[in-house]
Amino acid sequence: MTDGGLFHALLFDYTLRTVALGAGALGVVAGALGCFAVLRRQSLLGDAISHAALPGIGLAFLLTGSRATPVLVLGAALAGWIGTLFVLGIVKHSRIPEDSALGIILSVFFGIGLVILTFVQRRPTAAQAGLETFLFGQAATLMVRDVLLIVGVGAGALLLLALFWKEFKLLTFDREFGGALGFPMVRIDILLTTLLVVGIVLGLQTVGVVLMSALVVAPAAAARQWTNSLSVMVVLAGVLGGVAGVTGALVSATGGGMPTGPVIVLMASAVVVVSLLVAPGRGLASELVRRFRVRRRVRADVVLSDLYALAVQHDESGEHAHPVAVLRAMHGGQAGTRRSLGVLAERGWAREVEPGRWAITPKGVERARTLFLPGGEEDGVETVGRGGVAPGGGL
Amino acid sequence: MSTLDVEIQLLAVVVAVACALPGVFLVLRRLALMSDAISHSILLGIVLAFFWVQDLAHPFLVLAATATGVLTVALVEALHRTRRVKEDAAIALVFPALFSMAVLLIARYAGDVHLDVDAVLLGEIAFSPFRRLEVAGMDLGPRSLWLMAVILVLNIVALAVFWKELKVSTFDAGLAAAMGFSPALIHYGFMGLVSVTAVGAFDAVGSILVVALMIAPPAAAWLLTDRLPVMVVLSGALAALSAVAGFWAARAIDASIAGSMAAMAGVVFLAALLFAPDRGVVAGVRRRARQRLDFARTMLMVHLLNHEGSARARVENQMDHLQEHLRWSPEFARRVVRRAERQGLLERRPGGRLRLTPLGREEARHRMVR
CATH class of the missing domain: 1.10.10.10 (Winged helix-like DNA-binding domain superfamily/Winged helix DNA-binding domain)
Structure with missing residues (x-):
């Protein structure tokens, strides 16, 4: 398919338009939220959250028998959130350092998720087909109502981000100062982490649990190279994430059923490499x-x-x-x-x-x-x- | 138990122990997530080498994959050294990119060989006994069991030979450098060892669950002991336990063995986190509760001594007044008094009055001067 053809299809092909819109919206949300994760050195928390979400997907299906995206996303969000709490709890209550805690939670939860998925798959119903697309993502499976979910919930998350902008900024750059000013920093931390969880689980169907964290980290890391201002960085990361999402989803959807997650991640990685090299001021060039x-x-x-x-x-x-x-x-x-x-x-x-x-x-x-x-x-x-x-x- | 079951369990145990040994140093050196990066990106090495030699059993694959693992570490460090991204972000940027390339190459060009995307994540421990090692027509057992056994021995030998270097550089990097051990050599040598182990285990348990076997048993062992040699042995034992328990749990519900092994490693870690004798959460809660009671008892002793013989003693040294004067709940006051009474420090008189015993008086004076 030529570029012109692709552009034409984007405008007039219903499925392709749906897929591109979904992946693009996802990239915007993940990119914007990812800025805070990257600045707070929590890049790998995103990795743990997305892996930890897998058992939630399996359990949600097992308990409700439904494959509806909102149900699975809710399960994923709960599991991802519990995983985060575990990481924080382990670090707080033992001498296990954060990196080990993240490693344990991401791999053990993922293992539990695989146990549940394989258990589900061996049962004699056909309804479970398609759960494994959550591993690497399949944008082609996005329906209009899935896209509406991404756009709706994502817009809500971005709205909260705007409403609590000052608080989140304080949390990111000077937590102690914020506490001294009388802000409830613990609650703000929980809110921001919850938003991160939401941003990640929204992407599981499109990008998959294995690689979703990259879509959170890469646009933010790229945007960081171009600016020293948080607001510019968040907007830019949203734009870059959206571009990576749209192009990745289109290449995947038109390229013979390639898993979407890896394509989007490679797009985002390319953006990072370019930014690292040529960004004015911070770029290596x-x-x-x-x-x-x-x-x-x-x-x-x-x-x-x-x-x-x-x-x-x-x-x-x-x-x-x-x-x-x-x-x-x-x-x-x-x-x-x-x-x-x-x-x-x-x-x-x-x-x-x-x-x-x-x-x-x-x-x-x-x-x-x-x-x-x-x-x-x-x-x-x-x-x-x-x-x-x-x-x-x-x- | 059939021979097949025995062979799978044996392989599971060998894989788990081989992973746990370098895992000890990964945990102690704060490199746990480097294992995550390595175990993902070795896939790219395997895929590229496979395209080259067109044979999944070729030893070149192990070599290429190991090299990719070390290359990943170097890439992460190079990216971090540009000072444009923090280390955690560097890890989170490098391995997804390499892993994505590998997955796409598999999906695009290798769809019909035995290298499919599910196997990448799940491993094929249940099927590995079907691939036998035959020498001169003789069946020597599963091929992957031999490979992992060699890697296990390599790990044991490497840890034994470089024990001193690893130990010193882990706990006191400055001293190690002063003693003339090259930090870079030790680091990359060790990461090479981790890579080989991850490559061998990859076949059996897939790329993500390797992390569970490398990190969870050593982390659990670290909660149980302060001594490095004990920690190493304990890690191996806990890993073997997770492997066997995981196998039987998977059998019971007919689910993925590798996933179940990782889940069991998590259960073992959780048990250590909660119930470790000294460092467990439960032990910590009990210790704090006891300290609180001990402190309250001492306070009571001092309070009683202070008012003993004074005009207000009748009011102050009264069971019912403790709540008011020391701001204790009635329940807590009762517990403290009971505890002090049991230790022979005070006695309860009729009418709820509290009186120090000679021992209690002695104790209160001692506490006050200290």
């Missing part, structure tokens, strides 16, 4: 550029200090020009002296008196003094003469 600039400046400053030292030793006016080879020898024969001289010339701190011979300009002398001389000229000259950086120099 801009870090490289910054490092390159700093290195170039430091090198130029070293050459400038050498020129200054030569000028002091020869004649203060700076009319005396020195060969490039001398300058190169002064800092250990390092390459790049000519480039550094170019940089200095650009700023008017040095000039090429005749080809291959350079002198410091009066402006350069001033600059060299501000650079290195905290404790008297003689001292400074001596330090500079060694080609090093003066201690306490204002680099």
